[in-house]
Amino acid sequence: MPIIVNLDLMLVKRKMSLTELSEKVGITLANLSILKQGHARAIRFSTLEGICKALNCQPGDILEFRKE
């Protein structure tokens, strides 16, 4: 998929663990892991909002479009 999820990059920048983020956003660790590995097919606006709030960033910092 040409949409890349840079969640791991943002987590490193904010020095936050995946478990911590899952607790802050209220998503299960399994779902967050699916998102991080790029296996997710879609993301809800509410989830994106939660992640952006927790990581203090913009949606563009997490999602990136790359031509295949």
Add this chain to the structure above:
Amino acid sequence: MATPRPFFPSPLVKIFSSILNIIWLCGLFFAGISVVILPVGLSGGFLRGGLFNLSARWSFISEKGPLLLGGIYLASLFIWALFLLIVFHLRLLMASVIEGKPFSQKNPMMIRKIAYAVLAWAVADGLFNYLKGVLIVRTAYYPGVGLDLISELIFKIFLEFIFLGLGILVIAHTFDMGVRLQKDQDLTI
């Protein structure tokens, strides 16, 4: 974000599941009996004055009676096997519905198997009715009337089962799409 809502199957589903379990157990019991009497059934032994001495009571049965009865017995055994196959898969389907996962990967395949079993049933039932017609109708009534009855029996039941089987195939295809949608839903974070 959104946690899946707990699924509570309706009491009707549980009742239907229990009925299916009872049918399954009875089916296995009768299948066992029919396998035990297989040699007698295949040889048309009922007609030869053995167990029930039908030939003495049914004087209209022709000389080919034992052979035809063997054929009827085989056809009915095949139908019975198909019946058990259908009930078995229906039980698994009901279990997945009770579990709250009707759109699992294996369910469309099970529905497809049920559809093919119903289509095979159509053929077996046609054969069964044909043999029954030859055995009883042709020997008991006028030949012309007998043939009319036979063709009516075959086409009526044959077509009903074929439509039913095709209908179930359409449902299987719909379930395929349901599985795809469920996967999309599961992978939406």
